[in-house]
Amino acid sequence: MKRILLLSSAVLLIATLLFVQHLRPKEVSADSFLMDTLVSIKVISSDEPEAKEAIDAALDAMQQLDNQLDRYENSPNNIIYQINQASGKEYISLPDNVLSLIQTALGVSEASQGAFDISVGVLVDLWKKSESEGALPSQSELAQTLSLVDYHAILLGDGNLMLERPGMSLDLGALAKGASADLARDTLLTHGITRGIIDAGGNIVVIGAKDDNTPWKIGIANPNLPGETMGFVEVADTAIVTAGTYQRFYSIQEEQYHHILSPFSGYPAEGLKSVTVLAESSTLADAISTAALVLGPEQGLNLIESYPGAEAILITDQDQVLFSSGAKQYFTLLQEESFYE
Numbered sequence: 283m284k285r286i287l288l289l290s291s292a293v294l295l296i297a298t299l300l301f302v303q304h305l306r307p308k309e310v311s312a313d314s315f316l317m318d319t320l321v322s323i324k325v326i327s328s329d330e331p332e333a334k335e336a337i338d339a340a341l342d343a344m345q346q347l348d349n350q351l352d353r354y355e356n357s358p359n360n361i362i363y364q365i366n367q368a369s370g371k372e373y374i375s376l377p378d379n380v381l382s383l384i385q386t387a388l389g390v391s392e393a394s395q396g397a398f399d400i401s402v403g404v405l406v407d408l409w410k411k412s413e414s415e416g417a418l419p420s421q422s423e424l425a426q427t428l429s430l431v432d433y434h435a436i437l438l439g440d441g442n443l444m445l446e447r448p449g450m451s452l453d454l455g456a457l458a459k460g461a462s463a464d465l466a467r468d469t470l471l472t473h474g475i476t477r478g479i480i481d482a483g484g485n486i487v488v489i490g491a492k493d494d495n496t497p498w499k500i501g502i503a504n505p506n507l508p509g510e511t512m513g514f515v516e517v518a519d520t521a522i523v524t525a526g527t528y529q530r531f532y533s534i535q536e537e538q539y540h541h542i543l544s545p546f547s548g549y550p551a552e553g554l555k556s557v558t559v560l561a562e563s564s565t566l567a568d569a570i571s572t573a574a575l576v577l578g579p580e581q582g583l584n585l586i587e588s589y590p591g592a593e594a595i596l597i598t599d600q601d602q603v604l605f606s607s608g609a610k611q612y613f614t615l616l617q618e619e620s621f622y623e
């Protein structure tokens with residue numbers, strides 16, 4: 283009798299343990315290659331099937347957004363491709379999500395006096411051509427191209443848009459990954475996810491905190507040694523986006539020219555190596571990090587300060603670390619020496 287009792291309590295104990303184990307939050311993750319970059323999503327949930335479904339839905343939504351925004355891809359849903367084809371000719375009607383993205387972009391163009399300009403498409407193409415031909419763009423090519431980079435000539439009508447001058451070209455690369463990460467967050471939230479992290483090619487959004495007492499810890503790349511971190515931020519429910527001169531290049535005659543271009547000079551922007559922005563919206567963080575990088579240290583910092591709720595850590599060309607007024611509380615710098623190499 284005693285033995286049976288002992289045995290059944292052991293069975294009960296094991297069953298309880300298995301049940302508790304089942305309820306324990308687990309990490310569920312998936313990766314995908316989207317927007318020319320690696321996207322990864324990790325969620326913490328005690329309902330594994332629900333978590334998998336949520337991640338799949340988020341990746342699907344990101345894929346659809348990518349299909350709308352990739353200006354090189356001629357597909358029926360590709361609104362940016364259609365707008366560029368119709369430049370100087372006709373208005374194209376915009377789905378709400380693209381309209382709202384373009385409104386955000388135009389707002390940042392206004393706030394940065396044109397340093398941020400999604401009509402840089404032709405300038406990006408000029409640098410690509412220069413790279414493939416192995417020669418820097420000439421002054422006349424630059425002047426001709428810059429006459430087609432002007433956000434004032436992005437004509438927004440009632441739910442539709444036309445590029446005023448023939449040859450103009452929209453390129454949403456400066457905020458597309460941010461928008462994609464916001465979309466992934468919204469999709470995960472609708473699927474009941476309360477903790478997770480989305481990394482869309484370095485555009486990070488964290489949902490909730492890592493656990494009840496621990497914020498997410500996100501490393502910030504050392505712009506001098508991009509494979510290594512120079513510090514980290516500790517945050518919950520936030521987007522973290524870095525614009526950096528070390529991220530992409532055009533290689534021309536053994537020199538590297540980075541991918542964030544000044545619409546004023548036509549050349550890669552100077553003055554800052556990287557700008558990391560913390561904000562609720564990843565789209566906005568993506569746009570204003572790129573804008574600040576073009577503006578340089580002083581005006582870049584002013585731009586960030588003009589957005590309530592946004593904070594930033596800026597690394598200048600001289601390796602100075604600058605903080606917006608509320609950024610220090612989130613940020614820890616690892617050894618200074620390692621940052622300077």
Ligand code: AMP
Pocket residue numbers: 397398399400402406453454455456457524525526529541542543544545568571572576
């Ligand atoms: P990001 O990587 O977010 O800093 O954005 C850089 C990308 O945005 C580039 O690869 C271009 O496609 C585009 N871009 C470059 N310069 C600018 C600019 N001044 N304003 C808006 N977009 C830009």
Ligand code: MG
Pocket residue numbers: 455456457525567568569570571572
């Ligand atoms: Mg950006």
